[in-house]
Amino acid sequence: EAGVAQSPRYKIIEKRQSVAFWCNPISGHATLYWYQQILGQGPKLLIQFQNNGVVDDSQLPKDRFSAERLKGVDSTLKIQPAKLEDSAVYLCASSPGGGTGFIQYFGAGTRLSVL
Amino acid sequence: GNSVTQMEGPVTLSEEAFLTINCTYTATGYPSLFWYVQYPGEGLQLLLKATKADDKGSNKGFEATYRKETTSFHLEKGSVQVSDSAVYFCALNVDYKLSFGAGTTVTVRA
Numbered sequence: 001e002a003g004v005a006q007s008p009r010y011k012i013i014e015k016r017q018s019v020a021f022w023c024n025p026i027s028g029h030a031t032l033y034w035y036q037q038i039l040g041q042g043p044k045l046l047i048q049f050q051n052n053g054v055v056d057d058s059q060l061p062k063d064r065f066s067a068e069r070l071k072g073v074d075s076t077l078k079i080q081p082a083k084l085e086d087s088a089v090y091l092c093a094s095s096p097g098g099g100t101g102f103i104q105y106f107g108a109g110t111r112l113s114v115l
Numbered sequence: 116g117n118s119v120t121q122m123e124g125p126v127t128l129s130e131e132a133f134l135t136i137n138c139t140y141t142a143t144g145y146p147s148l149f150w151y152v153q154y155p156g157e158g159l160q161l162l163l164k165a166t167k168a169d170d171k172g173s174n175k176g177f178e179a180t181y182r183k184e185t186t187s188f189h190l191e192k193g194s195v196q197v198s199d200s201a202v203y204f205c206a207l208n209v210d211y212k213l214s215f216g217a218g219t220t221v222t223v224r225a
Contacts, residue, residue: 004158031211042119042204042215043159056212091159095211102147102166102208106159 002026004107006092012113018080021110025073025094031055032069033104034077035091043091049075079112087114117142121205121216128195128223136190136219138179138205146207148172148181148188153202153218162190162203195223 005024013019025032031050035043046065048056051072060067064083069075079086089111093104122137140146150162150172163172168183177192188205200223205216 033213040217042206042217043213044215045212048212093159102211103161103164104208104213105161106151108158 004092004094004105006090006107006110008110009108010111010113012115013082014115015084016081018078019082019112020076020078021090021092021112023075023077023092023107025075025092026096026105028096029094029105030072030097031095032075033093033095034067034075035093037089037091037109039088046077082112082114084114087112117146117207117209117212117214119205119207119214119216121203122219123217125220125222128221130196130223130225131194132223134190134192134195134199134221136203136205136221138188138190138216140186140188140205140207142186142207142209144209146209148179149206149208149213150177150179150188150190151204151206151215153204155201159204195221197223197225199223 034046037043046060047067049069052069067077089109091109092107095104118141147166149164151159152162163174165172165181171180179188179190202218202220204218206213
């Protein structure tokens with residue numbers, strides 16, 4: 001079974017530029033999450049989707065971050081414009097729902113450096 | 116709110132030494148508890164889990180017991196190997212949302 005796929009693995013941009021990250025969850029997983037992991041900290045939830053609907057985006061800085069999950073499968077996370085403090089690893093995770101729905105499976109992440 | 120506090124690192128050990136990483140939590144409701152591991156250059160992997168009080172999770176020689184009375188979920192391994200060098204994260208899940216600790220970096224020397 002293929003895992004959670006993310007691209008790109010690395011991205012370097014200048015502040016005020018835009019950037020987008022892509023995630024393909026494990027096949028059949030209804031729930032998809034985006035996390036931000038700043039160096040030396042644990043991951044922090046940005047947004048949670050159930051199929052193609054948003055369940056929780058309370059921690060998403062909506063003035064500059066946006067995310068979508070079209071057709072309830074792939075998802076993209078966008079930052080526009082980027083700030084220096086957005087430098088972090090952006091992790092995507094998915095979970096199947098049901099009895100073991102609380103187990104999340106993570107992709108390798110996208111490391112963003114904002115200069 | 117929900118939060119996790121885990122032992123600060125970094126931790127450096129010799130091979131075959133005993134490893135303990137402390138983790139305590141604060142949660143509303145009844146959380147499930149997890150340890151995730153992040154090897155260099157890789158994503159987070161689930162190491163072990165426990166879903167209710169007194170459950171013991173185990174995997175790859177690691178163990179952790181869900182202690183409701185002390186709100187703890189300490190990770191232990193009796194004899195570490197160089198391949199156990201990684202960052203370890205304690206996490207809790209309430210309502211399908213994970214809250215993570217800050218992570219503990221473990222380095223095992225041959």
